[in-house]
Amino acid sequence: MKSSSIVIVQSAFVVALSLATACEKEQSKPRKIEAPVHIETVNFFVPGIGLRYSASILPDRQVTLSFRIAGFVDWILQVRGADGRDHNVDLGDVVKEGTVIARLRQKDYDLRVSERESQLEELRRSERAARSQLAAAEAAAAKAMDDFARASTLIATQSVTKPEYDTAIAQRDATRAQVEAARAQVEAAAARINTSEVTAGQANLDRADTQLAAPFDGYITQRQVETGAFVPPGSPAFSIADLSSVKAVFGLPDREVANLRTGVRLTVTSDALAGHEFRGTVTAISPVADSNTRLFPVEVVLPNPQRVLLAGMIVSLSLGSGKEQSLLAAPLTAIVRSREPGGFAVVVVEEHDGQMRAQLRHVTLGRTYGNQIEVMTGVRQGEKVVVSGPSMLNDGDAIRVIP
Numbered sequence: 446m447k448s449s450s451i452v453i454v455q456s457a458f459v460v461a462l463s464l465a466t467a468c469e470k471e472q473s474k475p476r477k478i479e480a481p482v483h484i485e486t487v488n489f490f491v492p493g494i495g496l497r498y499s500a501s502i503l504p505d506r507q508v509t510l511s512f513r514i515a516g517f518v519d520w521i522l523q524v525r526g527a528d529g530r531d532h533n534v535d536l537g538d539v540v541k542e543g544t545v546i547a548r549l550r551q552k553d554y555d556l557r558v559s560e561r562e563s564q565l566e567e568l569r570r571s572e573r574a575a576r577s578q579l580a581a582a583e584a585a586a587a588k589a590m591d592d593f594a595r596a597s598t599l600i601a602t603q604s605v606t607k608p609e610y611d612t613a614i615a616q617r618d619a620t621r622a623q624v625e626a627a628r629a630q631v632e633a634a635a636a637r638i639n640t641s642e643v644t645a646g647q648a649n650l651d652r653a654d655t656q657l658a659a660p661f662d663g664y665i666t667q668r669q670v671e672t673g674a675f676v677p678p679g680s681p682a683f684s685i686a687d688l689s690s691v692k693a694v695f696g697l698p699d700r701e702v703a704n705l706r707t708g709v710r711l712t713v714t715s716d717a718l719a720g721h722e723f724r725g726t727v728t729a730i731s732p733v734a735d736s737n738t739r740l741f742p743v744e745v746v747l748p749n750p751q752r753v754l755l756a757g758m759i760v761s762l763s764l765g766s767g768k769e770q771s772l773l774a775a776p777l778t779a780i781v782r783s784r785e786p787g788g789f790a791v792v793v794v795e796e797h798d799g800q801m802r803a804q805l806r807h808v809t810l811g812r813t814y815g816n817q818i819e820v821m822t823g824v825r826q827g828e829k830v831v832v833s834g835p836s837m838l839n840d841g842d843a844i845r846v847i848p
Contacts (some may be wrong), residue, residue: 461726462843469570472578482835482844484794485776486829487774487775488826488827489771490771495813496701498696500694500762501693501695502757503694505690507685507744508660508685510660510681511678511679512676514554515675515676516549516553516554516675517553517676518550519551519672521671522545524538526567534668535665539585542637543659544658546657546659547682551654566621569637571634572637575630576631578627588620590617592613596609606667655684663685664684664685669683689750691754691756692728693725693760695762701764702741702752707730709727710725717758717760723747724747726746727743728745737753772811774814774820778835779832781835791835793806801846802843804841808821809823
């Protein structure tokens, strides 16, 4: 019974395999029914001045302003708004170089300076007191040394007793210890003064640190402070961008970056500014590719005196030799996978005995230009290729060209 089941299963498998093979052969056979297709002619194509890339516009200069010292903001520059009312300078407002745009409360600065001066004066008083104590200790030590010398002379003639001589020695040693202690206090006081002065020098407190001024003409791109707010030193307060010139930043693959040099002039266009062209200069080419995109960042500086190019805009630019060289190209919709591993093909239209038929032709492809792709081998100029559903056709299929 078990052997009969195995035979039945094997028979079913053979039948299924035979049916699949028959279907595959049937599919590979040319169809007799005419398949309606659209076609286009393979022709020479002029790609223009080269490959096109998209770039992002960034300010040529942008800085973030911060207060060097802590304090409360008590004044922010007022500007006239579109509604005719004054408001704190904010996003999009224009400021001139040197214009003070925010200021900290002055009395806090004055108090901080006064406290620092008071602390320094207290340290200097402590040092003077330590020096006075050192002078007194040195005088006592000198007297004790004289008494010890006299006692040493008299002990030889037994003019002083042994206890008196021992007292002179003890006094000498005690006053020496007092001198060393007083000298250590003087050195410590001097060190505290020096540390305080160094700290003050590093802080370099200046009344100018209580205000922020625009380092150049530009637009306010960010404001992070309000009147009355406390700001710690180094905390971002304003960001300013100079748009009188901008940078177009884009990435290039390794096969293209090797042909580009700094100093090259490029033309940039923008869909948002139709009809305008901007000429810029390649100023920087990164020697290191981006770890994510594997593209090499390139910067093109563009004069922007009218401020029409804004940070964040997307623009286009072309790279190439500038020579109009034609190449044979076919529509991207005509390309299909060939039977060769990793290969490509097109379906060429040929006439046999008055019937239009499909012929699968292996091709070698080049670069893509929009909806066109360079065809290096496999087809000739003027040949017709199927552009609608070529992957559904087999070699020899009857076709009918429709408009």
